[in-house]
């Protein structure tokens with residue numbers, strides 16, 4: 112509470128000095144004041160100029176995010192270490208060239224309400240106050256889910272990374288299945304598929320990046336729910352050269368079924384088992400509490416069957432390349448190449464595949480999935496397969512897109 116004892120005139124003086132002594136392009140935030148009450152909390156930012164802010168919440172863990180333009184943070188040294196009411200702690204920093212964020216860890220669910228702007232008493236500093244109100248779990252999660260979806264869209268914008276030199280390397284979109292309220296399959300040891308596949312996908316992205324020949328984008332890099340159609344949209348918006356969805360299988364029947372399987376999209380399933388897997392994975396939206404809108408078929412109509420056929424041929428090549436490469440590293444399902452109507456494999460013009468890394472219901476597979484040594488080898492093989500698919504050797508048949 113000692114920060115409250117400081118007078119505003121001090122901040123005004125600090126701000127005055129900062130502005131006088133240095134050329135500051137970005138506005139300064141000189142303090143963040145937290146005033147907790149029983150059912151509400153006020154967060155006040157003390158700034159060198161009027162700044163627009165927006166606020167939203169995310170869950171797992173519960174966080175409040177205040178987004179601002181690029182900020183020159185000049186906070187007192189003990190800032191962030193707090194434990195005031197619902198706010199456990201906070202951290203801050205730049206997240207893009209033109210955006211900064213303050214992230215508050217919440218001890219209990221709170222949702223943002225009114226934002227009130229003003230000036231300090233002496234008139235030398237600007238204040239912006241955000242009022243939080245206590246919320247129940249259900250409403251908080253709802254708010255967090257809405258925020259996560261809109262954030263996924265926002266992050267598609269050009270502001271996140273706008274390299275001055277266009278990067279023409281092909282883009283691989285890696286799609287870690289499930290997330291947020293949609294847990295995916297639960298492993299025999301209680302592990303969730305959403306966590307296993309996220310860790311794997313991030314390791315795979317690193318391997319691809321290390322090779323330097325392709326760019327890579329994850330549809331999610333945290334524990335958030337993203338509807339199936341949005342995942343495909345992300346690939347389209349970024350002109351992905353390849354889309355690969357990462358999952359962990361499950362099976363209701365008892366038995367020692369195990370192994371990796373690579374799927375391509377097709378409305379006619381290769382077998383009954385494949386159809387069942389697709390049916391299960393397509394339930395992700397409802398598991399996440401989301402009702403998808405009817406699929407927009409206009410894209411398919413414009414591009415026509417020819418593109419679809421070509422894409423399917425290439426998807427099959429990709430799937431085969433993957434299976435060939437991972438064969439010496441993982442136990443393969445007895446029929447490792449299959450097809451079924453996965454909602455996430457619907458891009459008409461992007462070669463797409465989905466890999467079920469192994470069965471979450473098999474102890475042997477789960478041991479592999481959680482082994483760092485196996486993950487290291489498996490991600491290397493898969494990165495090789497993806498990069499080779501997009502950059503085939505010059506002497507070989509030229510099947511890559513120009």
Ligand SMILES: [Zn+2]
Pocket residue numbers: 288289295296304357358359360392
């Ligand atoms: Zn899955």
